[in-house]
Amino acid sequence: MKKIAFALLLTVFLTGNALAQLDPDDDGIGIYFDPCACVNCLDLPAGEHLGYVVITHPTSEEGVLGWEASIWAEGPGVILEYEFMGDAVNFATRPNELIVGLGSPLINPYSFPAVVMAIVHIFIFDETAPLNFFIDEVYFNSIPDVHQPAYLDGSDYTIIKPLQQIQGGPHLPVAIVNGNCDDVVATENTSFDGLKALYR
Numbered sequence: 001m002k003k004i005a006f007a008l009l010l011t012v013f014l015t016g017n018a019l020a021q022l023d024p025d026d027d028g029i030g031i032y033f034d035p036c037a038c039v040n041c042l043d044l045p046a047g048e049h050l051g052y053v054v055i056t057h058p059t060s061e062e063g064v065l066g067w068e069a070s071i072w073a074e075g076p077g078v079i080l081e082y083e084f085m086g087d088a089v090n091f092a093t094r095p096n097e098l099i100v101g102l103g104s105p106l107i108n109p110y111s112f113p114a115v116v117m118a119i120v121h122i123f124i125f126d127e128t129a130p131l132n133f134f135i136d137e138v139y140f141n142s143i144p145d146v147h148q149p150a151y152l153d154g155s156d157y158t159i160i161k162p163l164q165q166i167q168g169g170p171h172l173p174v175a176i177v178n179g180n181c182d183d184v185v186a187t188e189n190t191s192f193d194g195l196k197a198l199y200r
Contacts, residue, residue, distance in 0.1 A: 021056060021114065022166060028056035029069060029149050029163040031133040031175035037114045040166065040174065041181035046127050048080070051120040051175065053098075055151060055163065057113045062154030063105030064115050069149035069163070070136045070170075072096040076126035077177065083119040097138045105154030122177075130179025136170035 021037050023030060030053075033039045037054040053071065055064055073079050084090065087103040100117070108115045124131060137147050142160045153159035165174050166184065176184050 023056045025164060026057045026059050027151070027161055027163050028166060029067075029135055029151075029174075030054055030056065030166050031071070031120060031135070033175070035114065035116045041176045041179070041184050044124055044127065044177050046124050049122050049124065049177075051122055051133075052116050053082070053118040053120060055115045055117055058108075058115055058151070059161065060105075060151075060153040060155060060159075063107035064102070064117065064151050065105045065154045065157055066099075066101045066152040067117055067150065067163070068092075068097075068099045068138045068142060070096045070138055071098060071120075071133070073122070073131055073133050075131035075177075075179075076129050077122060077124040077131040080121040080123050083121070085116055085118060088118075092138065094139055099138060107154070124177060127178050131177040132173040132179065132183075133175040134170060134172075135165050135174050 022040055030040060032052050032054050033042055035052055037056045086106045088100050090098055090100050092099040106115050135149055137149055142150050143162055146162050149163040150160050151163055173184050
């Protein structure tokens with residue numbers, strides 16, 4: 001079922017729609033509610049939903065060979081689990097941290113400049129208050145003196161590149177459910193019914 005939902009989402013974005021990727025900068029990382037990184041704010045009912053960890057505009061032409069980030073949610077909901085793409089192994093042992101290695105680089109064979117790193121399973125307890133998502137560096141980060149998430153260049157595992165959040169810092173949300181979309185630089189608030197209408 002999960003893979004079917006992902007395939008349906010990819011089909012929609014391959015055939016085109018009116019949405020545009022939100023973060024224009026190179027080497028971005030965020031939580032999105034679609035694989036093209038076009039929606040990072042929407043209204044959802046209580047229950048389980050899917051999001052995506054996406055690296056946008058990667059400057060590595062050979063893809064992503066590994067990545068590291070701390071990801072957490074604040075508000076009436078939790079991240080249940082991650083479903084990693086490719087032949088990934090998460091080596092992290094600290095709460096909220098992801099240190100993911102890949103046997104072969106992940107690339108994006110589609111038209112939008114984004115690489116989906118993981119599907120995020122989210123559970124919302126209460127839809128009357130906002131659920132905010134944040135991304136930061138891991139505790140023992142791979143780039144000394146650069147306090148950002150990072151990824152391994154697919155062409156050379158010794159090349160580590162920093163990743164930036166859509167708002168440029170760890171203390172501002174990268175995605176919001178049931179909240180003010182101006183807080184994540186989204187173009188507009190998308191309702192659950194409106195999002196579903198895209199896939200009809």
